[in-house]
Amino acid sequence: MPLRFLTEQHFSAHTRRLGKVVTVVLVERGAGTLTHRHGRHEVRAGDMAVFEPEAEFHYTPSRPLRISMMMIDQDLLLDAVAWRHARRSLAGRARVRAIAVALSRPIIVLHPSRSEAGRVKRIFHAAMRLQGQDGQSLDRNPFPRMLTLTTQLMEIVDPLVVRDHPHRLFAEQLRAAATLEIPDAQHPGVRRALEFIATRPPAEWTLPRLAEAAMLSPGYFARIFAEEVGTSPRQFLSERRLTEFIVLIHSSTLTVSQAARKVGWASPSHAIAAYRKHAGATPAKARAKRESDAGGATVLPDESSIPPPGIELPQL
Known part of the structure; x- marks a missing residue:
C-alpha cells in the first residue's frame, strides 16, 4: 500500500x-x-x-x-x-x-x-x-x-x-539544487519530459519512455526536444545526472557509489570518469580539497544529536 x-x-x-x-x-x-x-x-x-x-x-x-x-x-x-x-x-x-x-x-x-x-x-x-x-x-x-x-x-x-x-550542509544543497538550470521549453510535451527528468533523474529513462511521458512519438519527440533544448534527450539526461552528481559530491556525505546510484548511474567508475572529465580531479580529491579549505569543519550526521525541544542549537 x-x-x-x-x-x-x-x-x-x-x-x-x-x-x-x-x-x-x-x-x-x-x-x-x-x-x-x-x-x-x-x-x-x-x-x-x-x-x-x-x-x-x-x-x-x-x-x-x-x-x-x-x-x-x-x-x-x-x-x-x-x-x-x-x-x-x-x-x-x-x-x-x-x-x-x-x-x-x-x-x-x-x-x-x-x-x-x-x-x-x-x-x-x-x-x-x-x-x-x-x-x-x-x-x-x-x-x-x-x-x-x-x-x-x-x-x-x-x-x-x-x-x-541536523546536517548544516543541507541548506547549501537546497540552494545548489534550486539553482540548477533547466531549459524553459515552449512545447508542452518537452516541458513534461524535462519535469520528469528533473524530478526523477535516477529512473531508467529511454527515448521511448520519455516520448511516452511527453505523449509524443519517439521520432517527433527527439526532433522537437533537440530544437527546443539544443541537445538530444540522451545527452541532456547525461548532463543532468552529472550536475546532480556534482551537487551531491559537494554538499552531502554520500559515498561516490551512493551518489552515483542516486542520480541513476549503476557504475561508480562511470561517475568518477564523468566527474574527472568535468572537474579535472576525482570526487575524492575534490572533497579532500574542499574539507581542507574549510579547515576540516565538515560535520557528519552521526557526530551530533538533536537536543530536546527548547534547547537552542549552537551557531556554527
Whole structure:
C-alpha cells in the first residue's frame, strides 16, 4: 500500500521496524526517548520525526505515548512535494531532488509550533477517518482526497525539514539544487519530459519512455526536444545526472557509489570518469580539497544529536 495512516498507544518500551517507505510520526500525547542507530532524542507532545525507509526505532515512554504515523511511498511523497513547488517554476522541481536526498538520510526530528502540530494532527485524523479501520477505505475512491491531505501535510513539513535538518550542509544543497538550470521549453510535451527528468533523474529513462511521458512519438519527440533544448534527450539526461552528481559530491556525505546510484548511474567508475572529465580531479580529491579549505569543519550526521525541544542549537 503506497499510503497509510495509523495511531498507536505505547505504555512501555516499544520497537518498530519500518518497511520500504518514508514514515512521518507525530507525537500527539506524552513524552519519552526515541532511540535509533544514529542517536537518542527526547520527544514530547507536538514533536515530529521523519524516518528513512527501512529504519528501526525504539520508544521508551516517560509518560504514556500516543503517536500517529503516515507511511508513504517515497515517489508518492516526492510528487506531493513537487505539486507545491512545480506550480511556481521548473527550478522548484529541482528542489524536490534535494528533498529526496534529505529523506534518504537518517532520522530527522522536527519541532513544529503548537498551531502547526495542531494542523498536522487534524490532517492525520481526517486521513484516518477517510482510510477507515485496518487500512480499508470507507470511500469507493479515497485516493484523490488522501493525496490532497498528504499535499497539505507536506506544505507544513517541507519548511520544517529545511529549518530543523541536523546536517548544516543541507541548506547549501537546497540552494545548489534550486539553482540548477533547466531549459524553459515552449512545447508542452518537452516541458513534461524535462519535469520528469528533473524530478526523477535516477529512473531508467529511454527515448521511448520519455516520448511516452511527453505523449509524443519517439521520432517527433527527439526532433522537437533537440530544437527546443539544443541537445538530444540522451545527452541532456547525461548532463543532468552529472550536475546532480556534482551537487551531491559537494554538499552531502554520500559515498561516490551512493551518489552515483542516486542520480541513476549503476557504475561508480562511470561517475568518477564523468566527474574527472568535468572537474579535472576525482570526487575524492575534490572533497579532500574542499574539507581542507574549510579547515576540516565538515560535520557528519552521526557526530551530533538533536537536543530536546527548547534547547537552542549552537551557531556554527
